[in-house]
Amino acid sequence: MSLWAKAQQLPQDALQEVRSVYGEHFPIEVRHFLSSWIEEKMWTDIEPDNPQYEQYIATLVRSLIQELETKAASLNTDDMFLTKLKLMEAAKNFRQRYTHNPTALFRIIRHCLGTEMKLVSQVENLGGALMSMAGGKVGLISDAIAEIAQHVESLRRRTQETGEDLRKMEQEQEAFAISYHECTKLNAHLQHLATQPQNQQNLDMEKKIRRQKEQQEQLLNHKVAGLMQLRLTLADKLKDTITRLNSLQSRVLDDELIRWKRDQQLAGNGALFNSNLDSIQEWCESLAELIWLNRQQIKEAERLKQKFALEPPGMQDILPTLNAQITQLLSSLVTSTFIIEKQPPQVMKTNTRFTSTVRLLVGGKLNVHMTPPQVKVSIISEAQANALLKSDKMAKNGEASGEILNNTGTMEYHQATRQLSVSFRNMQLKKIKRAEKKGTESVMDEKFSLLFQSQFSVGGGELVFAVWTLSLPVVVIVHGNQEPHAWATVTWDNAFAEPGRVPFAVPDKVPWGQVAEALNVKFKSATGRSLTEDNLRFLAEKAFRGGNASGQDYSSLLLSWAQFCKEPLPERNFTFWEWFYAVMKLTREHLKSQWMDGYILGFVRKRQAEEMLASCASGTFLMRFSDSELGGVTIAWVGDQTEVFMLQPFTSKDFAIRSLADRVSDLQHLLYLYPDISKDQAFSKYYTPFTENQSTSANGYVKPFLVTHVPGWGGPGVGGQTPSHSSVVGVGSSGQSGPGGSYPATPSTIFQAHSPDPSVTRDTPSVASSYAPGLGQSSVGRTNPDMDYVELMGHSELPSIDENLNLDHFTFSEFIQSYNTKPQ
Secondary structure, rough: OOOHHHHHHHOHHHHHHHOOEEEEEEOHHHHHHHHHHHHHOOOOOOOOOOOHHHHHHHHHHHHHHHHHHHHHHHHOOOHHHHHHHHHHHHHHHHHHOOOOOOOHHHHHHHHHHHHHHHHHHHHOOHHHHHHHOOOOOOOOOOOOHHHHHHHHHHHHHHHHHHHHHHHHHHHHHHHHHHHHHHHHHHHHHHHHHOOOOOHHHHHHHHHHHHHHHHHHHHHHHHHHHHHHHHHHHHHHHHHHHHHHHHHHHHHHHHHHHHHHHEEEEEEOOOOOOOOOOHHHHHHHHHHHHHHHHHHHHHHHHHHHHHHHOOOOOOOOHHHHHHHHHHHHHHHHHHHHHHEEOOOOOOOEEEEOEEEEEEOOOOOOOOHHHHHHOOEEEEEEEHHHHHHHHHHHHOOOOOOOOOOEOOOOEEEEHHHHHHHHEEEEEEEEEEEEEOOOOOOOOOHHHOOOOEEEEEEEEEEEOOOOEEEEEOOEEEEEEEOOOHHHHHHHHHHHHHHHHOOOOOOOOOEEEEEEEHHHHHHHHHHHHHHHHOOOOOHHHHHHHHOOOOOOOOOOOOOOOEEEHHHHHOEEEEOOOOEEEEEEHHHHHHHHHHHHHHOOOOOOOOOOOOHHHHHHHHHEEEEEEEEEOOOOOOOOOOEEOOOOOOOEEEEEOOOOHHHHHHHHHHHHOOOOOOEEOOOOHHHHHHHHHHHOOOOOOOOOOOOOOOOOOOOOEOOOOOOOHHHOOOEOOOOEEEEEOOOOOOOOOOOOOOOOHHHHOOOOOOOOOOOOOOOOOOOOOHOOOOOOOOOOOOOOOHHHHOOOOOOOHHOOOOOOOHHHHHHHOOOOOOOO
């Protein structure tokens, strides 16, 4: 027996509960006539929140509508005419409501089926068996969308009932007026008879009329009592409806819409954002329609009351109070549904074009688009945002903290999507006025917000609403080098902003577990792969300056904002966030594919890399992010004598010249990616195709390319082309440096500090020569800092290498002791 057949056999109270979940959003007639199809197709184990099923659900809903239209067309008998109309109307409504949001209908149907199954299970005491019957495919978890739709339908029926009560009251008042008029006529007749001679005929007439008058008065008293009862009942129903509307509106606005806004903010950090804004708009439109209808009913009740002013003593008139409450509900709904659908960029550079979109969720239902409202955008400071929220008054002209070009627009109604919105496509921040800084504050700590303002009327000018909304916090920069710190401010705010906060307050200290989650979301969004537990532990040790503290649980430790992005790391001139941001940027722009494939370990300390490689075969290598150089990745490999060597870090500048995979291919001594993967097996798909026959380009030149070469570790590269050079640091059991004596492996710190001075732009690839300062990163003896190594070798003004190196009085051990600092 089908589920629908079982549901129809439920007891009356359970059957009534089944009927209550159906309504205009999903008529019970559709369930009845398509019961087999629905139970076959809609009982699936797919998860509607999963984006990969969006297309499947859309196809399913289209099929449902087609099936419904086919069924309606087949009902040709006279007795099924009304049902046919009902099914055709349902198909039309489904197309209008759910074509752009098929998931909403899918959820509703799933909820209806789940309710049926739950009730049948309870009645038959076969919960487990029934779940087995359905293959466990229907989740009985209450769905928010279906629950809200159920409440909306209940309120719609309630509103229809009060509408019927109003019509009945009007009819009763009209009947009372007629009876009262009859009674008045009888009184007038009696008064007339009183002036006539007192004969028997007149006395009989008077007696008859008095009997009629008494009957009319009794009828009038009965009608008055009935009218008073109708008024009291109607007032109670309207009061109850307003209470229910208030509860439902609170759920939609304070729960669903606030959750959507929070998810939108987290999406600013890269979190997955499954927007259900269309569903929220549908709920808000239903609320707007119900509130407006109930408001009209209250006004009609007041009109009827004024028409028949009859108040029993001691009874309070609650209609004015109800009118104020329902108007406040409408005001709250309108002002709360003026939202920013597409946020402006949270790191905003002056004189750079940006976009944003605002939308009024109830604009179509309240016919706001009949007189299209104007929207104005301005930028305000954190202090101004605070003042705005406290006073609930819009900023006056001249109070903005900057000047925005193209900052006005007109909202347009899009018939296909039923959306009233305006998109600002060419805004540009021209000027910014900053507040005075205190202590260690910088301009990248300062938060602004874009204020969107509008005003429009509802009900033919009866109600006028002034609405405004604030964007997520915005950090304004004027130069690209301010971007990392600005993103630190935005990331911290997006991740740790608390509901209902004072703009734009955030906690100064946050448990590492929450910070780790935010960093993981950010990194995954940028690079395509999540951070592992080991990666996050590495970051915790770095953030807390914990070195190699093994086994320590960082999850509950509080990380301060200063530790996050203010205080430099030990022996470095950059902060934790600057290091993390540079690594993330490098990976996103140059290493994304290799990172996603798991070929880059990245978050590994130098000592750990040495330990990992110590027992590996010669030629085994791994790649780790440099601790000492921002946005650098270094290659660590095992030499012939189990020594571990570290190549000077490559940065974005190097990868702009030659990719990581090609550089790995160039270095012939690199054989196996840790632990034992063949180099070509891992990286061959990333190699740039190479042919010996290089064709001449359009300008007549043959284009060369550089090949990475480490002196003392193999030949000069592919096809005899000029190699670029890399410095290398060796780490052996004796602590001596050098790859077996071919070239002295000079520690790169002779020529380069642990943390390069940020004021000095590193203009060479991370392949400094290991010969002498004149050919390494030092600018000593260099005519042009942009000259290539080969150009230097042929430069007539430069002394030869032998002239640069006077070794007559040189003691190598003294030299090493003088510069015994190793790069990290």
